[in-house]
């Protein structure tokens with residue numbers, strides 16, 4: 001069965017992505033993670049949408065390691081939320097096993113996501129669209145067999161951040 005198509009309009013995003021990237025190997029995914037680490041400030045939100053094995057956790061790992069080379073970012077699938085004491089801190093959430101928005105609220109999600117102190121990265125954001133603060137970046141990662149593609153979407157307030165990320169990847 002095909003995964004439902006990502007609908008940028010439903011997330012209040014423009015019609016076209018700010019950046020489309022062919023993730024030809026894992027190093028390209030890691031470079032994108034590094035570019036995000038270098039371009040994002042505390043308070044930024046990054047939603048990660050994409051099928052199993054698309055590279056969402058790999059990207060967050062790279063982002064965390066760029067901010068703190070010794071930090072180990074594991075998949076938070078079983079813990080729901082991991083917080084890394086990087087500078088700025090990174091909050092890594094995985095909604096894959098979450099059933100309801102109430103569950104998310106009960107772990108204090110918004111205290112993390114809207115604290116302004118951390119970069120918040122949320123895998124499987126499309127499973128609980130209410131978790132999207134409607135401001136920030138959405139990275140759509142698609143894997144078809146061994147082909148991987150990333151599309152970076154930005155709300156208007158994050159246009160310059162997206163341009164900065166593109167610049168880092170192309171220069």
Ligand SMILES: Nc1ncnc2c1ncn2[C@@H]1O[C@H](COP(=O)(O)OP(=O)(O)OP(=O)(O)O)[C@@H](O)[C@H]1O
Nearest residue numbers: 023024025026029051052053054055056057058148
């Ligand atoms: N271009 C690539 N980018 C990212 N990962 C790649 C790439 N090529 C191969 N891989 C491999 O694919 C796997 C991606 O796994 P990862 O856990 O990052 O995916 P995910 O999107 O978080 O999946 P899940 O939905 O299960 O959380 C890793 O084992 C990685 O080594």
Ligand SMILES: [Mg+2]
Nearest residue numbers: 056057075123
């Ligand atoms: Mg993952």
